[in-house]
Amino acid sequence: MKTLELSFKGSDKRVKHLRLKYVNADLTPTEVEALMGQVAAAKLFAKGDVELYAEPLRAEVVETTKTALLGGPQPVPAV
Numbered sequence: 070m071k072t073l074e075l076s077f078k079g080s081d082k083r084v085k086h087l088r089l090k091y092v093n094a095d096l097t098p099t100e101v102e103a104l105m106g107q108v109a110a111a112k113l114f115a116k117g118d119v120e121l122y123a124e125p126l127r128a129e130v131v132e133t134t135k136t137a138l139l140g141g142p143q144p145v146p147a148v
Contacts, residue, residue, distance in 0.1 A: 072131045075105055077122035085121045094130065101128045 073092040079085050087108070105125035108114075114121040 070133050072133065073101070074129045074131050075101075075108070075122075076126040076128070077105070077109065078124040078126055080118075080120040080123045084126065087122060088131075092130070096130075098128075 070090065071092055071094055073089045073096070075087040075089070077085050077087065102125070105128060108122050109125055112120055112123075
């Protein structure tokens with residue numbers, strides 16, 4: 070699965086992460102930069118007086134793979 074991880078600096082100067090699953094893998098850096106700017110400008114996310122996503126910092130696509138170690142598709146029998 071691919072996840073888009075967006076990192077922002079909040080108004081409290083702490084780094085916050087926004088993770089979006091099932092993203093379009095063909096996004097360009099320009100598109101992501103514009104999206105992050107829109108998220109920051111909208112000021113939709115706040116906790117008290119702290120704007121959580123105030124300043125865009127970086128964006129990364131994270132690929133996760135799952136490897137079955139035991140059981141495969143069938144349930145593991147009880148002992």
